[in-house]
Amino acid sequence: MISVNQLVGVSLVYVAFLFAIAFFAERASVRGRGAWLRSPLVYTLSLSIYCTAWTFYGAVGYAARSGMEFVTIYLGPSLVMIGWWWVLRKLVRIGRAQRATSVADLISARYGKSNLLAIVVTLMAVVGVTPYIALQLQSVTLSLSIFSGPEVSESLTISTAFWVAFGLALFTVLFGTRNLNANERHDGVVIAIAVEAVVKLIALLAVGIFVVWGIAGGIAPMMERIDASPIGEWSMDRSRWVALTALSAAAFLALPRMFQVLVVENEDERHLQIASWAFPVYLMLMSLFVVPIAVIGLDIMPAGSNPDLFVLTVPLAEGQGGLATLSFLGGFSSATSMVIVATLALSTMVSNHVVMPVWLSTQAEGAQVSGDVRNVVILARRASILVIIGFGYIYYRLSGGGSALAAIGLISFAGVAQFLPAMLGGIFWRGATRWGALAGLTVGFAVWIFCSLLPSFGPDAVLSAEVFDNGIAGLGWLRPQALFGIEGIDPTVHAVVWSLTLNIGAFLGVSLLTFPTPLERLQGAQFVNVFDHSTQARGWDAALATSEDLMIMAQRILGPNDALSLFREEAQRQGLTGHLPEPTQGFLQTLERELAGSVGSATAHAMISQLVGGTSVSVEDLMAVADESAQILEYSNRLEAKSAELSRTARQLREANAKLTALSVQKDAFLGQISHELRTPMTSIRSFSEILRDTDGLDQAEKTKYASIIHGETIRLTRLLDDLLDLSVLENGQVSLNLDSGSLRDLLEQAVLSAGGDRSTHLTVKYARADTGVVLTTDLDRLRQVFINLITNAQKYCDASKPELSIDVIDMGARVQVVFHDNGTPIAAEARALIFEKFARINDKDGSGAGLGLAICREIMTRLGGDITHEPRPDGNAFVVHLPAQAALAAQ
């Protein structure tokens, strides 16, 4: 019989051996001679931390209680390694490309580097894994108590657990946080757990060989005893079988410690190919003798002995102290390797996602002092290790080491399996979003706590028996083991199916309903298409290629011309010819600012950094994002253009409408004016003719007077009609000019004569200065008409006591001005603008004019290639006729 002290001594020697191996491995690694540390064999063996003490001891107990069902625990990982190695390969590639340090980091990175997600995953992992750590502590103390006999004091057990916990914490702190490698690899730890993997395999094989050949007497008798045992009569419960296989497969992928050894500690992706068959072989060897040990244990051990400890108790019962010690070391190795790696993985998560963000937020300077941060990170990680192992120890103490711990293995598996939808969805589905992941994780985890974790403590421990039977608040569909009223399912299957179904449902549903942020989309593209990118990325070697890619991307976002000019300017500044500048820091910042204006700063930053980093995202993916932005921009530009066109059309319509309205008003006014001008003389004519006809006793003088009025008014009417027709012809451009040459002097003389010939007038007309000898070629009759009009106007309207009109000619060679200057009251400023309009009559005393004269003059002058203007003078008014000396070409 081996004493406890001997066993503790052996354990200490073994631990010292592990420390030494880890130490030398670290030293070799630091000196660059650690290539052998990173062999496929070591990688495969490190994966064996999957086989914890629960597997080492518990598998035999499991087999003794439930027959072949224990195989599912080995089957799940084997199926993953063999059938799903491509999933693993993708996971490993992504993990390395993203420099993921943990499951939490991976999930957070995939969903736009969300720290909220990282914290949630970290907390879930701590809750799910801490009981498992407690289970390992329990297994060590339990196995130790086998050697000390039943009289062992409780204080010894507890102190053993404490010292084991302390030792593990020390080891993890020493070798887990010796340095802060960017890739978080720990050569010492890995080599130590590889050695432990060998020890536990040898131990289990040794016990198995002893049992088969030492006790049963060979393979054939062993098979007979198996057939005779209860295990031989075992029949498969299919739902449990499938559920447990799936669960262990899920846990293998999602367990934080498995991620640590599979992804974080992976040196070379090719190791995975070897591990994909070597690790299943390891698992097969581990499971090879489980059934024989269980069968022999059930046969030879007294009824009621704990089948979980058959691996130890069978050799002891047969007096094989050395074998039992080896077996103890195997169990010890299983427990310690699991605790070390699990703690390492959890502490990384806790320090990176919980402690560091909190610490950084308390620092005003942020993370600017790098040396400072390094120390803080190491400190945070060491503290996290102590806290997590401390949690495990406390949990072990509080749970009292009872039967609750026995079930914790599967429960823990079910808890971490909740990470799987977010993980796998993230690496295969670009549509997965942050909120979807968060919803899936929280829903799955809540269901897990309610259906699996809390009930595991038994009725009335946390949940009352009342809740078990009738559900929360008496709601029948909220029973932890019969959710939604579906009864009769095995509790484990029930919890796994419901938690994962609701998890996946929430994940998919919320992902479909929410829209990923640009960073999420970029990260999603990197995760889902990780293989395409890394092959293309190798093609980029020169800085020129990067410049070209930046150019292409900038063109997609800024438009070809803007991008080209931006790049040209920079190239010129750098003194380069062509349009591709060196991608200097300054230029990248400029470019990022430019891009941020179009696509927002987060996307711009991600695009630039990914392109410049040049490793993990393809140009195509960036282009896809850029194209989307460009399309949206183009679409909105098109909309803008359309809307501008519409408002332009509307404005044109409004203007046309206003013009039409104005024309209509003008037409009404014109018709009103014509009507007035015609009806007024007709009124006099009619009235006086009626008076002449109907009135008896008019004397001759009256008759003559009234007849003269009628006569005058008919002349006025005739003149008005003449003027209207004249104006109409002129305005419509139907007039034909009769060009002739003549002396301006003669023309003026004729005009003065015609104006004064009709009536006696007191207006003095002076035109001495018009005697210039200018000869014009124009329509002489029309020009004379203009002159006559201006002279008659002066006769009519000049209100000076001695009315005078002086006519001057200003000869400017090609052009000639004729100025008609009277000494009447200057026309008021507001009236001046109107005088050339139709029917405008200013100071028309006798009402004989129709207000068409000046309008006609203007039309005539326009026809003759000249103009007529009015200039106010201090002492009167000046009408200036401008005309070309040779009107022929100008007019026609």
Place this chain on the structure above:
Amino acid sequence: MGKHVLLVEDEINIIEAIQFLLSREGWQVDTHSDGATAVDTVRRMRPNLVVLDYMLPGKNGIDILTELRADPDFQNLPVLMLTARGQSRDRELAERAGVSRFMTKPFSNTEVMTAVRDLVQLAQ
């Protein structure tokens, strides 16, 4: 009712004709030809009847009528409006402004005098 008429008109020949017609019927005829001061003249002369042209220099007949009707003293003053514009909208405007009688030029002498007699009768 007295027979004092104010003729607001700017065409001398028409003034002459209407003055002749009304005088023969025993009216005392005053004339005024500036639109801008027409209302003041009405206030000052307080005629029994106003014959008002539509198109006047300074202020048109509609505005003069509107201004008169706003004064309580002239709300019932008979106003005969004459217009040469001949547009249908003008009659509407005049009626809205409160015209007593509206006629389009050229008028027949008989019509004008009948209208004057009607207005006198209505006012009595």
